[in-house]
Amino acid sequence: MRREGRWSWQDRRCVSAEGLIYVTAKDIRVGQVLPSTTHKVTRRNILLYGKMVGGFNPVHEDEVIAEELGFEHIIAHGVMHLNYITQILCDFAGHPGGIKKIDVELLKPVYPDDEITARAVIETVEETGALLTITCRVWSEKADGTLVIEGSATLEIAEDARSRA
DSSP states (O other): EEESSOGGGSSSSSEOTTTEEEOOOOGGGGTTTEEEEEEOHHHHHHHHHHHHTTTGGGGTTOOHHHHHHTTOOOOOHHHHHHHHHOOOOOOOHHHHHGGGEEEEEEEEOTEEEEEEEEEEEEEEEETTTTTTEEEEEEEEEEEEEEEEEOOOOEEEEEHHHHBBB
């Protein structure tokens, strides 16, 4: 696993006279690129993920069946590499509860030995009272730039989660 940087909203802060940390809509901008994360998908990862989630499907475990279905090899579970997107959103929001919605489409299969990079860019920022709502374009791509997942995500960060003592 390789990350371009470990960054979260806590890193964008100003400190008041009372020592509290506040993040406002001004601290987060449209077009801002969230740090990406890159993972190499392995056959072992695919098999272990299937066991972990209890989802048996031969296309994820059996080369012969996968090839009969038109794939080059067994394929990674779509949710497996969606988790990479979720990871960068959690890092940014500071907590998994900050992710309110993810809507993605699986576009291409991911095979063992593919290197997948999850990316996100902020599209809108709205501050309504004590709530900051952020929408992001999210996607994952292979090393050659082929999109494998694409969609959007909505994050919400409440004022109490944006201030720290």
